Amino acid sequence: MDKDIDVILKKFKPGRREELLPLLQEIQETNGHLSEEAIVKAGRFVGLSTTKIYGVATFYDQFRFIPSGKVCLKICNGTSCFMSGSGAVINRIREETGFEAGQTGRDGVFSYEITTCMGGCHHGPVLSVNGEYLTSVKPEQIPDLLKKLKFIIEND
Template identity: 40%
Template sequence: MPAHPDRIGDIIARFPHVRRNSLIPLLQAVQDELGYISEEAIVRIGSHLSLPSSKVYGLATFYNQFTFSPGGKYHITVCNGSACHLDGAGRLVEEIKKILDIGDGETTRDRLFSLEVQSCLGACGQSPVMAINGTYFSGITVKRLREIINQYLEDGSR
Protein backbone atom coordinates (compact mmCIF):
# COMPACT_ATOMS: atom_id res chain seq x y z
CA MET A 1 0.00 0.00 0.00
CA PRO A 2 1.46 3.41 -0.92
CA ALA A 3 2.55 5.69 1.89
CA HIS A 4 0.58 8.65 0.49
CA PRO A 5 3.52 11.07 0.07
CA ASP A 6 1.31 14.06 -0.72
CA ARG A 7 -0.83 13.50 2.36
CA ILE A 8 2.25 13.09 4.55
CA GLY A 9 3.55 16.42 3.24
CA ASP A 10 0.19 18.07 3.90
CA ILE A 11 0.17 16.77 7.48
CA ILE A 12 3.74 17.94 8.12
CA ALA A 13 2.87 21.36 6.67
CA ARG A 14 0.36 21.83 9.49
CA PHE A 15 3.33 21.83 11.88
CA PRO A 16 5.45 24.64 10.40
CA HIS A 17 7.50 25.31 13.51
CA VAL A 18 10.39 22.93 13.92
CA ARG A 19 9.97 21.85 17.52
CA ARG A 20 10.81 18.50 18.98
CA ASN A 21 7.68 18.66 21.11
CA SER A 22 5.74 18.43 17.82
CA LEU A 23 6.89 14.84 17.34
CA ILE A 24 4.03 13.07 19.11
CA PRO A 25 1.31 15.35 17.67
CA LEU A 26 2.80 14.80 14.19
CA LEU A 27 2.82 11.03 14.65
CA GLN A 28 -0.76 11.18 15.94
CA ALA A 29 -1.87 13.25 12.95
CA VAL A 30 -0.31 10.79 10.50
CA GLN A 31 -1.84 7.83 12.38
CA ASP A 32 -5.27 9.51 12.43
CA GLU A 33 -5.27 10.34 8.73
CA LEU A 34 -3.46 7.37 7.20
CA GLY A 35 -4.33 4.74 9.77
CA TYR A 36 -0.69 3.83 10.38
CA ILE A 37 2.83 5.28 10.49
CA SER A 38 4.71 4.40 7.31
CA GLU A 39 8.49 4.22 6.99
CA GLU A 40 8.30 7.22 4.68
CA ALA A 41 6.38 9.21 7.30
CA ILE A 42 9.05 8.41 9.90
CA VAL A 43 11.82 9.61 7.58
CA ARG A 44 9.98 12.79 6.57
CA ILE A 45 8.96 13.67 10.13
CA GLY A 46 12.56 13.15 11.24
CA SER A 47 13.81 15.37 8.45
CA HIS A 48 11.27 18.08 9.29
CA LEU A 49 12.21 18.07 12.98
CA SER A 50 15.95 17.56 12.38
CA LEU A 51 15.83 14.24 14.20
CA PRO A 52 17.30 10.93 13.06
CA SER A 53 14.70 8.48 11.82
CA SER A 54 15.85 6.07 14.52
CA LYS A 55 14.76 8.55 17.22
CA VAL A 56 11.35 9.03 15.59
CA TYR A 57 10.88 5.28 15.23
CA GLY A 58 12.12 4.65 18.77
CA LEU A 59 9.60 7.06 20.25
CA ALA A 60 6.77 5.78 18.04
CA THR A 61 7.40 2.16 19.02
CA PHE A 62 7.37 3.10 22.71
CA TYR A 63 3.66 3.99 22.51
CA ASN A 64 1.17 1.25 21.64
CA GLN A 65 -1.19 3.76 20.02
CA PHE A 66 0.95 3.76 16.88
CA THR A 67 0.85 1.03 14.25
CA PHE A 68 3.28 0.51 11.41
CA SER A 69 1.24 -1.34 8.81
CA PRO A 70 -2.09 -0.48 7.24
CA GLY A 71 -5.06 -1.80 9.16
CA GLY A 72 -8.54 -2.66 8.07
CA LYS A 73 -11.21 -0.26 6.89
CA TYR A 74 -12.89 -0.94 10.24
CA HIS A 75 -10.55 -0.92 13.24
CA ILE A 76 -12.08 -2.80 16.17
CA THR A 77 -10.66 -1.94 19.58
CA VAL A 78 -11.79 -4.07 22.52
CA CYS A 79 -11.16 -2.95 26.08
CA ASN A 80 -9.65 -5.59 28.32
CA GLY A 81 -9.23 -3.43 31.41
CA SER A 82 -10.26 -4.77 34.81
CA ALA A 83 -13.98 -3.91 34.61
CA CYS A 84 -14.34 -5.02 30.98
CA HIS A 85 -12.36 -8.19 31.63
CA LEU A 86 -14.61 -9.10 34.56
CA ASP A 87 -17.71 -8.34 32.46
CA GLY A 88 -16.75 -10.65 29.59
CA ALA A 89 -14.38 -8.81 27.25
CA GLY A 90 -12.47 -12.06 26.75
CA ARG A 91 -15.60 -13.72 25.32
CA LEU A 92 -16.01 -10.78 22.94
CA VAL A 93 -12.43 -11.06 21.73
CA GLU A 94 -12.80 -14.81 21.20
CA GLU A 95 -16.03 -14.26 19.25
CA ILE A 96 -14.39 -11.63 17.03
CA LYS A 97 -11.48 -13.99 16.39
CA LYS A 98 -13.94 -16.74 15.45
CA ILE A 99 -16.13 -14.57 13.20
CA LEU A 100 -13.34 -12.71 11.40
CA ASP A 101 -10.55 -15.31 11.64
CA ILE A 102 -8.02 -12.80 12.99
CA GLY A 103 -6.14 -12.35 16.23
CA ASP A 104 -5.10 -9.31 18.21
CA GLY A 105 -3.03 -7.00 16.04
CA GLU A 106 -4.13 -8.67 12.81
CA THR A 107 -6.14 -7.59 9.77
CA THR A 108 -8.52 -9.67 7.68
CA ARG A 109 -7.26 -10.71 4.26
CA ASP A 110 -9.78 -8.44 2.56
CA ARG A 111 -8.48 -5.53 4.72
CA LEU A 112 -12.00 -4.88 5.97
CA PHE A 113 -11.33 -5.40 9.70
CA SER A 114 -8.42 -5.16 12.09
CA LEU A 115 -8.48 -6.07 15.77
CA GLU A 116 -6.71 -4.50 18.71
CA VAL A 117 -7.13 -5.36 22.37
CA GLN A 118 -6.26 -2.47 24.70
CA SER A 119 -5.86 -2.31 28.44
CA CYS A 120 -8.44 0.48 28.89
CA LEU A 121 -10.73 2.60 26.74
CA GLY A 122 -11.75 4.84 29.65
CA ALA A 123 -15.40 3.81 29.88
CA CYS A 124 -15.21 1.42 32.84
CA GLY A 125 -18.74 2.18 34.04
CA GLN A 126 -20.17 0.91 30.74
CA SER A 127 -18.26 -2.36 30.45
CA PRO A 128 -17.61 -4.33 28.41
CA VAL A 129 -16.72 -1.70 25.83
CA MET A 130 -15.40 -1.79 22.29
CA ALA A 131 -14.96 0.80 19.57
CA ILE A 132 -15.02 0.61 15.80
CA ASN A 133 -13.23 3.52 14.15
CA GLY A 134 -13.79 5.57 17.28
CA THR A 135 -17.52 4.80 17.65
CA TYR A 136 -18.01 3.31 21.10
CA PHE A 137 -20.32 0.43 21.94
CA SER A 138 -20.99 -0.29 25.61
CA GLY A 139 -22.52 -3.15 27.58
CA ILE A 140 -21.82 -5.44 24.64
CA THR A 141 -23.10 -9.01 24.67
CA VAL A 142 -21.94 -11.70 22.27
CA LYS A 143 -25.32 -11.49 20.51
CA ARG A 144 -25.03 -7.70 20.13
CA LEU A 145 -21.42 -8.08 18.96
CA ARG A 146 -22.54 -10.40 16.14
CA GLU A 147 -25.21 -7.88 15.09
CA ILE A 148 -22.69 -5.02 15.04
CA ILE A 149 -20.11 -6.96 13.04
CA ASN A 150 -22.76 -8.16 10.58
CA GLN A 151 -23.86 -4.56 10.04
CA TYR A 152 -20.27 -3.50 9.31
CA LEU A 153 -19.86 -6.51 7.00
CA GLU A 154 -22.94 -5.38 5.05
CA ASP A 155 -21.77 -1.77 4.93
CA GLY A 156 -18.24 -2.77 3.94
CA SER A 157 -19.37 -4.88 1.01
CA ARG A 158 -21.10 -1.94 -0.66
Protein backbone atom coordinates in the same frame (compact mmCIF):
# COMPACT_ATOMS: atom_id res chain seq x y z
CA MET B 1 -1.98 6.23 -0.01
CA ASP B 2 -0.76 8.91 2.38
CA LYS B 3 -2.34 12.31 2.34
CA ASP B 4 0.32 14.91 1.82
CA ILE B 5 2.72 14.57 4.71
CA ASP B 6 4.53 17.73 3.59
CA VAL B 7 1.35 19.71 4.26
CA ILE B 8 1.24 18.34 7.81
CA LEU B 9 4.95 19.06 8.34
CA LYS B 10 4.37 22.73 7.52
CA LYS B 11 2.31 23.05 10.70
CA PHE B 12 5.37 22.18 12.80
CA LYS B 13 8.80 23.71 13.36
CA PRO B 14 11.70 21.67 11.93
CA GLY B 15 14.42 20.31 14.21
CA ARG B 16 12.30 20.30 17.35
CA ARG B 17 12.27 16.83 18.85
CA GLU B 18 9.63 17.81 21.38
CA GLU B 19 7.22 18.12 18.47
CA LEU B 20 7.75 14.53 17.37
CA LEU B 21 4.77 13.03 19.21
CA PRO B 22 2.22 15.66 18.16
CA LEU B 23 3.58 15.36 14.62
CA LEU B 24 3.21 11.57 14.54
CA GLN B 25 -0.24 11.86 16.11
CA GLU B 26 -1.38 14.26 13.41
CA ILE B 27 -0.02 12.08 10.62
CA GLN B 28 -1.79 9.07 12.08
CA GLU B 29 -5.03 11.01 12.55
CA THR B 30 -4.91 12.11 8.92
CA ASN B 31 -3.76 8.87 7.32
CA GLY B 32 -4.94 6.27 9.83
CA HIS B 33 -1.43 4.87 10.27
CA LEU B 34 2.27 5.75 10.04
CA SER B 35 3.66 4.60 6.71
CA GLU B 36 7.35 4.07 6.01
CA GLU B 37 7.33 7.32 4.04
CA ALA B 38 5.82 9.16 7.01
CA ILE B 39 8.42 7.76 9.41
CA VAL B 40 11.31 8.72 7.12
CA LYS B 41 9.96 12.24 6.54
CA ALA B 42 9.18 12.81 10.23
CA GLY B 43 12.70 11.65 11.11
CA ARG B 44 14.35 14.04 8.68
CA PHE B 45 12.09 16.83 9.86
CA VAL B 46 12.91 16.58 13.56
CA GLY B 47 16.50 15.41 13.04
CA LEU B 48 16.22 11.85 14.31
CA SER B 49 17.05 8.55 12.62
CA THR B 50 14.29 6.35 11.22
CA THR B 51 15.22 3.70 13.80
CA LYS B 52 14.74 6.20 16.60
CA ILE B 53 11.34 7.26 15.23
CA TYR B 54 10.23 3.60 15.04
CA GLY B 55 11.50 3.13 18.58
CA VAL B 56 9.44 6.05 19.87
CA ALA B 57 6.34 5.13 17.86
CA THR B 58 6.34 1.47 18.89
CA PHE B 59 6.61 2.51 22.53
CA TYR B 60 3.14 4.04 22.34
CA ASP B 61 0.17 1.73 21.69
CA GLN B 62 -1.67 4.45 19.80
CA PHE B 63 0.41 4.18 16.62
CA ARG B 64 -0.32 1.78 13.77
CA PHE B 65 2.10 0.93 10.99
CA ILE B 66 -0.38 -0.67 8.63
CA PRO B 67 -3.67 0.82 7.41
CA SER B 68 -6.80 0.05 9.45
CA GLY B 69 -9.59 -2.04 8.01
CA LYS B 70 -12.74 -0.39 6.65
CA VAL B 71 -14.27 -1.47 9.93
CA CYS B 72 -12.03 -0.65 12.86
CA LEU B 73 -13.01 -2.36 16.10
CA LYS B 74 -11.65 -1.21 19.42
CA ILE B 75 -12.30 -3.43 22.37
CA CYS B 76 -11.75 -2.02 25.83
CA ASN B 77 -9.70 -4.18 28.13
CA GLY B 78 -9.56 -1.70 31.01
CA THR B 79 -10.14 -3.02 34.54
CA SER B 80 -13.96 -2.77 34.57
CA CYS B 81 -14.37 -4.23 31.11
CA PHE B 82 -11.89 -6.95 31.95
CA MET B 83 -13.94 -7.84 35.05
CA SER B 84 -17.06 -7.90 32.84
CA GLY B 85 -15.53 -10.38 30.42
CA SER B 86 -13.69 -8.40 27.73
CA GLY B 87 -11.13 -11.23 27.47
CA ALA B 88 -13.76 -13.62 26.09
CA VAL B 89 -14.93 -10.96 23.62
CA ILE B 90 -11.36 -10.39 22.45
CA ASN B 91 -10.83 -14.15 22.04
CA ARG B 92 -14.01 -14.42 19.99
CA ILE B 93 -12.97 -11.54 17.73
CA ARG B 94 -9.58 -13.22 17.26
CA GLU B 95 -11.22 -16.55 16.40
CA GLU B 96 -13.71 -15.02 14.00
CA THR B 97 -11.28 -12.76 12.16
CA GLY B 98 -8.35 -15.19 12.24
CA PHE B 99 -5.81 -12.53 13.12
CA GLU B 100 -4.33 -10.77 16.12
CA ALA B 101 -5.07 -7.35 17.60
CA GLY B 102 -3.24 -4.57 15.79
CA GLN B 103 -3.49 -6.35 12.44
CA THR B 104 -5.75 -5.89 9.44
CA GLY B 105 -7.41 -8.75 7.57
CA ARG B 106 -6.15 -9.56 4.07
CA ASP B 107 -9.40 -8.37 2.49
CA GLY B 108 -9.03 -5.05 4.31
CA VAL B 109 -12.50 -5.26 5.87
CA PHE B 110 -11.61 -5.59 9.56
CA SER B 111 -8.92 -4.50 11.92
CA TYR B 112 -9.15 -4.52 15.68
CA GLU B 113 -7.30 -3.08 18.59
CA ILE B 114 -7.33 -3.59 22.31
CA THR B 115 -7.60 -0.33 24.22
CA THR B 116 -7.64 0.98 27.74
CA CYS B 117 -10.71 2.59 29.35
CA MET B 118 -13.09 4.27 26.91
CA GLY B 119 -15.22 5.85 29.63
CA GLY B 120 -18.16 3.42 29.65
CA CYS B 121 -17.01 1.28 32.56
CA HIS B 122 -20.46 0.59 34.01
CA HIS B 123 -21.63 -0.88 30.72
CA GLY B 124 -18.68 -3.06 29.81
CA PRO B 125 -17.36 -4.75 27.91
CA VAL B 126 -17.35 -1.78 25.55
CA LEU B 127 -16.66 -2.24 21.85
CA SER B 128 -16.21 0.68 19.48
CA VAL B 129 -17.13 0.10 15.82
CA ASN B 130 -15.66 2.93 13.75
CA GLY B 131 -16.17 5.20 16.75
CA GLU B 132 -19.69 4.05 17.59
CA TYR B 133 -19.90 2.42 21.03
CA LEU B 134 -21.60 -0.89 21.75
CA THR B 135 -21.99 -1.74 25.42
CA SER B 136 -22.34 -4.92 27.48
CA VAL B 137 -21.02 -6.90 24.54
CA LYS B 138 -21.16 -10.68 24.81
CA PRO B 139 -18.78 -13.00 22.94
CA GLU B 140 -21.73 -14.82 21.33
CA GLN B 141 -22.79 -11.57 19.62
CA ILE B 142 -19.50 -11.28 17.74
CA PRO B 143 -20.07 -13.70 14.82
CA ASP B 144 -23.38 -12.06 13.86
CA LEU B 145 -22.03 -8.57 14.36
CA LEU B 146 -19.04 -9.22 12.10
CA LYS B 147 -21.28 -10.83 9.45
CA LYS B 148 -23.60 -7.82 9.42
CA LEU B 149 -20.73 -5.33 9.29
CA LYS B 150 -19.08 -7.23 6.44
CA PHE B 151 -22.38 -7.31 4.53
CA ILE B 152 -22.78 -3.55 4.96
CA ILE B 153 -19.23 -2.86 3.78
CA GLU B 154 -19.51 -5.14 0.76
CA ASN B 155 -22.86 -3.70 -0.30
CA ASP B 156 -22.15 -0.06 0.38
